[in-house]
Amino acid sequence: GNSVTQMEGPVTLSEEAFLTINCTYTATGYPSLFWYVQYPGEGLQLLLKATKADDKGSNKGFEATYRKETTSFHLEKGSVQVSDSAVYFCALALTNTGNQFYFGTGTSLTVIP
Amino acid sequence: EAQVTQNPRYLITVTGKKLTVTCSQNMNHEYMSWYRQDPGLGLRQIYYSMNVEVTDKGDVPEGYKVSRKEKRNFPLILESPSPNQTSLYFCASSRPSGRGRGTDTQYFGPGTRLTVL
Numbered sequence: 001g002n003s004v005t006q007m008e009g010p011v012t013l014s015e016e017a018f019l020t021i022n023c024t025y026t027a028t029g030y031p032s033l034f035w036y037v038q039y040p041g042e043g044l045q046l047l048l049k050a051t052k053a054d055d056k057g058s059n060k061g062f063e064a065t066y067r068k069e070t071t072s073f074h075l076e077k078g079s080v081q082v083s084d085s086a087v088y089f090c091a092l093a094l095t096n097t098g099n100q101f102y103f104g105t106g107t108s109l110t111v112i113p
Numbered sequence: 114e115a116q117v118t119q120n121p122r123y124l125i126t127v128t129g130k131k132l133t134v135t136c137s138q139n140m141n142h143e144y145m146s147w148y149r150q151d152p153g154l155g156l157r158q159i160y161y162s163m164n165v166e167v168t169d170k171g172d173v174p175e176g177y178k179v180s181r182k183e184k185r186n187f188p189l190i191l192e193s194p195s196p197n198q199t200s201l202y203f204c205a206s207s208r209p210s211g212r213g214r215g216t217d218t219q220y221f222g223p224g225t226r227l228t229v230l
Contacts, residue, residue, distance in 0.1 A: 045221070093210070
């Protein structure tokens with residue numbers, strides 16, 4: 001089947017620390033991979049995406065590389081800010097069939113000054 | 114402004130009283146979906162639609178109905194709500210990925226918090 005597993009939270013970091021949130025996936029086809037961010041009281045917003053193996057998605061200092069050999073899409077940022085505090089969701093979409101998205105359980109990040 | 118809107122944003126109801134949550138998008142997207150978000154479970158897809166009059170079950174369709182009579186609207190119907198349907202609901206829309214029949218980036222509405230007593 002299709003599924004996404006991401007690192008359990010919550011994660012608490014000091015400002016300017018390095019961030020990694022692990023995400024691995026299982027998919028029957030050739031998925032596109034996404035990271036979404038959810039700020040308190042809001043809907044999900046796309047943070048970055050990658051549509052094929054070895055692609056790197058990047059946005060606002062966040063990066064993730066689509067690794068087919070390890071079925072992973074880990075999110076990284078070199079220096080987090082207080083404003084990065086949010087819940088982060090890894091997701092996959094099957095690109096060859098249907099309108100089906102699979103989400104991880106979310107990782108809550110709190111950045112303290 | 115491109116957006117997905119949902120109404121109501123908050124709803125408290127009682128067991129068995131039929132309700133509808135509306136969803137509308139102004140991006141002319143073919144695909145639309147409904148999700149529920151529960152603590153520790155992430156987002157789970159309830160139903161999705163690939164075009165007008167084309168709908169399909171997601172992972173957790175029990176107790177829900179949908180319809181897609183117009184491209185822009187995709188209402189979620191709870192015929193007889195129960196307390197286990199208390200959740201945060203999100204509507205989303207997207208267009209085909211171009212690589213096949215799959216989906217591209219989804220755009221989410223602001224969410225509807227439903228409480229069933």
